Amino acid sequence: MMTHDAKHRARTRAIRSRMAETGENWTVAARHVDGDAAAPVRHHHESALLRRFLGGGPSEALLLGLGGGIGFMYFVFEYSGHAPMLTIVCQAHPEPMIPLALGRLCVPYDTKRTGSPRVAERNLRAAVDEYGGALCRVGRHELPWRPSMPFPDPVDVAVTGITGDVVTVDDDTVHELPLPDFMAAWSAVKKEKHQLITVTGEATGEPMVAEAVAGTAAKLTGPVMGNNFDVNFGLSGMRKLAAQLPSWGKRWNDLSVPLRRLHECLELEYTTPGATRPLYADFLDEVGAEARLYREAGDVWSALASAALAGKPLEEIAALAGQAAEVESAAVQALVRAG
Numbered sequence: 001m002m003t004h005d006a007k008h009r010a011r012t013r014a015i016r017s018r019m020a021e022t023g024e025n026w027t028v029a030a031r032h033v034d035g036d037a038a039a040p041v042r043h044h045h046e047s048a049l050l051r052r053f054l055g056g057g058p059s060e061a062l063l064l065g066l067g068g069g070i071g072f073m074y075f076v077f078e079y080s081g082h083a084p085m086l087t088i089v090c091q092a093h094p095e096p097m098i099p100l101a102l103g104r105l106c107v108p109y110d111t112k113r114t115g116s117p118r119v120a121e122r123n124l125r126a127a128v129d130e131y132g133g134a135l136c137r138v139g140r141h142e143l144p145w146r147p148s149m150p151f152p153d154p155v156d157v158a159v160t161g162i163t164g165d166v167v168t169v170d171d172d173t174v175h176e177l178p179l180p181d182f183m184a185a186w187s188a189v190k191k192e193k194h195q196l197i198t199v200t201g202e203a204t205g206e207p208m209v210a211e212a213v214a215g216t217a218a219k220l221t222g223p224v225m226g227n228n229f230d231v232n233f234g235l236s237g238m239r240k241l242a243a244q245l246p247s248w249g250k251r252w253n254d255l256s257v258p259l260r261r262l263h264e265c266l267e268l269e270y271t272t273p274g275a276t277r278p279l280y281a282d283f284l285d286e287v288g289a290e291a292r293l294y295r296e297a298g299d300v301w302s303a304l305a306s307a308a309l310a311g312k313p314l315e316e317i318a319a320l321a322g323q324a325a326e327v328e329s330a331a332v333q334a335l336v337r338a339g
Contacts, residue, residue: 133159213335
């Protein structure tokens with residue numbers, strides 16, 4: 001009987017062989033080798049957007065890993081007169097992923113910002129004319145096809161064309177938006193107002209994989225913000241979630257609200273299913289690193305999300321959070337050794 005490691009090595013060889021034969025990227029080839037070709041590809045917004053913008057080439061998993069990979073941020077925001085608001089972010093945070101991925105992919109790019117809407121529009125039209133498009137950071141909930149929220153949470157989109165005063169926007173699917181509406185969304189992100197990224201050439205070197213893996217490990221184990229909020233990040237944030245979950249009944253009158261939100265944060269929002277861990281495991285597989293523990297972590301996070309959606313007892317969900325933190329602790333040690 002083959003051991004787990006032998007099976008993993010055989011799978012890796014089969015995937016690489018199929019990639020060489022077909023030209024498929026790692027993720028697509030893996031689905032065929034695993035006999036799951038009809039299953040949907042795990043979709044990560046920034047990585048998939050960047051892959052489309054680059055015209056294919058690097059896999060979504062590789063771009064995720066180079067762009068910071070996974071992370072963990074856990075906060076419960078409490079404001080007078082409002083119910084507590086739970087937020088968990090499972091991808092690398094807070095450094096923007098797209099410029100980091102481009103830099104580690106050794107792809108030259110240019111970034112512009114301006115406080116002037118007139119200059120911003122001129123920059124945008126020039127980018128479309130000269131480079132075929134630009135990546136822009138806009139107010140997520142200023143876009144009419146996204147759910148309305150009371151704050152300008154940023155999201156990256158690609159502008160791939162401007163015809164007259166109509167902007168063609170790639171935001172998972174292609175939309176057309178009147179220029180004034182696009183400008184309003186583009187102006188909504190105050191700290192990165194009118195940010196515009198253009199890709200100015202082809203890759204000049206090999207992907208900086210070791211740096212990317214080390215960076216992910218550092219964010220999971222050490223300071224992220226450099227202040228008192230760091231207790232809410234990485235392994236510390238996971239353990240804090242596990243410790244606080246049993247007392248959520250004291251913070252929310254209706255537990256279905258935070259439990260539904262917990263499911264969303266681990267499976268849907270700012271993530272891919274399994275808290276982005278399975279897609280990150282694809283990255284580790286692709287670069288020849290140990291991926292098993294992150295696949296295991298993804299399974300535990302998905303089990304936790306399902307338990308939350310089903311309204312299971314808080315103690316049961318907390319136990320799963322503690323289990324996930326234990327697996328993640330072993331997994332990040334493997335990352336450190338790989339680096």
